[in-house]
Amino acid sequence: MTQTPAECPSGPTDAVSDFRFLSLRFVSYFLFLTSYLVFQTRLSIPLLLVLLGAAPCPAQSPASKPFRDFRRHPTEYAGPGLSDPEPQDVKEVLLGYFGPSDPAHPEGGDLWRAAQMAIDEANRQGGYQGKPFRLAPAWSENPWAAGVAQMARIVFRDKPWAIVGGIDGPSTHLAEQVVVKARLTLVSPVSTDKTVNLVNIPWMFSLAPGDHLLAPVLADAIARRTGRKPLVLASAEDHDSRLFVTELSKRLTGHRLVPVRQFEFGSQDAPWAALADRALEAKPEAVIVVAAAQPSARLVGALRSRGFSGTIYGGPWMARRRFLGEAGAAAEGAILPLVCDPQALAPAFVRAFQTRYGVEPDYAAAQTYDAVRLLVAAIGRAGLNRARIRAAVHELAPWPEVTGTIAWDPAQSNTRPALLGTIRHGRVEPLAGEG
Numbered sequence: 001m002t003q004t005p006a007e008c009p010s011g012p013t014d015a016v017s018d019f020r021f022l023s024l025r026f027v028s029y030f031l032f033l034t035s036y037l038v039f040q041t042r043l044s045i046p047l048l049l050v051l052l053g054a055a056p057c058p059a060q061s062p063a064s065k066p067f068r069d070f071r072r073h074p075t076e077y078a079g080p081g082l083s084d085p086e087p088q089d090v091k092e093v094l095l096g097y098f099g100p101s102d103p104a105h106p107e108g109g110d111l112w113r114a115a116q117m118a119i120d121e122a123n124r125q126g127g128y129q130g131k132p133f134r135l136a137p138a139w140s141e142n143p144w145a146a147g148v149a150q151m152a153r154i155v156f157r158d159k160p161w162a163i164v165g166g167i168d169g170p171s172t173h174l175a176e177q178v179v180v181k182a183r184l185t186l187v188s189p190v191s192t193d194k195t196v197n198l199v200n201i202p203w204m205f206s207l208a209p210g211d212h213l214l215a216p217v218l219a220d221a222i223a224r225r226t227g228r229k230p231l232v233l234a235s236a237e238d239h240d241s242r243l244f245v246t247e248l249s250k251r252l253t254g255h256r257l258v259p260v261r262q263f264e265f266g267s268q269d270a271p272w273a274a275l276a277d278r279a280l281e282a283k284p285e286a287v288i289v290v291a292a293a294q295p296s297a298r299l300v301g302a303l304r305s306r307g308f309s310g311t312i313y314g315g316p317w318m319a320r321r322r323f324l325g326e327a328g329a330a331a332e333g334a335i336l337p338l339v340c341d342p343q344a345l346a347p348a349f350v351r352a353f354q355t356r357y358g359v360e361p362d363y364a365a366a367q368t369y370d371a372v373r374l375l376v377a378a379i380g381r382a383g384l385n386r387a388r389i390r391a392a393v394h395e396l397a398p399w400p401e402v403t404g405t406i407a408w409d410p411a412q413s414n415t416r417p418a419l420l421g422t423i424r425h426g427r428v429e430p431l432a433g434e435g
Contacts, residue, residue: 074410077202081183081387090384093128094136094158095119095375096184098151098165098175101137103357106294106322108167111189112137113357114365115164118372128379135372136160148174155182162187162375162389164368168292169193169240172206179203185390187375189367192316192339193243197411205393206413207367207374207406211247214316214337217418219251221335221434222286222313229285233259234275234299236267236291244315245290260284267295276302286311293317297326304330311335319421319428321362331423335431338421339363339403342428346402362428363403370401 097115100108115135123132138154140146143166154160155178162185166172172191179186180201187205188196194210222231235245252258261282265275276299279287289299289312296318303312311333317323318336327334340363349369353361361369375389377396382388398407407415420434 075197075200075202075204075412077387077390079183079387081385082391084385084387086384090131093131093133093379093384094160095133095372096151096154096158096160096163096165097135097137098139098147098163098171099137099167100139101135107292108139110321110357110359110362110365111167111368114353114361114369115372117353117356118369118376122373122376128376128384133376135164143171143174147171148178151175152178155179155184160184161379161384161386162393164189164371164375166191167364169196169243172196176201176204184386185375185378185393187371187393189371190339190364191240193240194247194413195243197413202412203390204412205408207371207403208339208414209416209418210413211244213415214339214418215244215247216251217337217420218288218313218315218335219248219255219257221420221431222252222288223255223257224434225335226286226311228257230282231257231259231286231288232279232282232284233262233288233290234279235262235264235289236295237264238267238292241267241290241292241315248288248290259288265291265295265299267291270295270298272298272302273306275299276306276308279303280306280308284310286313288313289318290315291317293320293323294326297323297331300327300334301330316363318423319363321359321365324362324423324426324428328426331426334423336421336423336428338419338428338430340366340416341404341419341430342421343430344404349402366403370403370406373401374399374406 099111101112103109103113105112119133119135127133136154136158138147138150140150151174163175163179164187165175166188167190169191172188172193173196175186176196180203183203185203185205187207189207191206192208192211192214194212197204197206233245235241261279263278287303287308287310289296291299296314300312314334314336316337316339318331318334319338319342324331342363345361345366349366350361353365374393374396378389378392381396382392394408394412398405404416409415420431421428422431
């Protein structure tokens with residue numbers, strides 16, 4: 001964080017003090033001169049504004065362009081390490097994993113299961129030149145403190161060859177801060193936060209389509225299906241929900257649609273019945289619920305229990321297994337953007353996951369499986385060299401995987417088109433002819 005002068009550990013030098021003193025003297029003299037010109041010579045105000053550098057400027061374009069758009073300019077790496085020889089004393093090939101390693105974890109358990117399944121399959125196929133792959137997990141329920149500290153410890157002590165993680169936008173940003181210092185490839189399986197890929201870091205890859213691809217699909221569906229009928233938007237206060245709402249609102253504005261009521265709520269122990277009543281006071285034809293899987297399920301359940309029979313729209317997290325399990329019948333008919341087509345997942349992967357764990361994989365599990373397999377393939381192509389592994393991840397695309405084809409845009413975010421989906425009989429499926 002940039003320090004203010006009051007926060008600096010040492011005071012300014014004498015040269016800096018002199019410069020500040022002279023600057024204040026100059027400003028004082030300039031103000032005195034301009035005052036004299038105004039009151040003694042009746043100088044016109046427009047001419048005075050010119051002297052002050054405050055004359056009116058030509059109107060700028062309302063849609064000003066950014067200085068540099070990283071989605072138009074490839075993120076490249078031209079630093080050291082590409083020619084480093086492969087170490088000869090490696091007994092196992094370590095991949096870092098930033099996420100919960102407990103299979104029963106409500107948010108990250110299925111991701112860990114999928115990652116471990118991919119590792120086991122790679123080892124059955126011989127690993128890397130006979131050396132086994134192994135996941136080195138790091139996590140804490142407070143990722144901003146203990147979690148990122150554990151991640152840094154693994155990166156700089158255990159020295160993995162690449163990282164898979166995190167489990168959402170904030171944890172992915174944290175992992176990104178670590179890998180940029182270590183020059184280490186990070187593949188994010190589930191984060192839809194587009195800003196992760198807009199900081200010009202060549203080590204960052206995102207498998208999930210970003211909010212800028214997902215939200216427009218939902219907004220267009222709202223415009224077609226609900227139009228100008230009363231619409232309420234209820235969203236959680238967390239980082240990912242707010243970013244999705246930002247993209248959604250921009251697209252809705254393009255359709256000249258504005259919710260009659262919009263409010264945020266805390267995702268932990270919220271008064272769900274009261275929130276549902278607040279939404280329904282506006283007598284909406286449709287309600288948009290943007291939150292993670294569990295809070296989405298609870299608010300949707302509260303809306304249905306209050307007798308709401310209109311359309312419910314939601315974020316991509318409604319396709320998580322946790323949402324389907326907790327919302328139950330209340331989820332029926334919900335409309336959402338899909339990170340991937342669940343009906344197009346590779347059948348062999350789905351069967352293997354069901355056989356091993358007794359549940360169907362959702363998109364987050366499938367994306368994590370793909371992330372590990374992509375890194376395994378990159379190591380097989382590049383060898384044990386971090387810079388070359390990063391290049392291989394980039395060069396392997398377009399790469400067919402269980403969720404579909406992985407293809408990078410210049411910012412190294414997956415360009416797979418988002419689909420519109422719905423929930424029927426407790427299962428997520430695409431809406432035919434839409435999206």
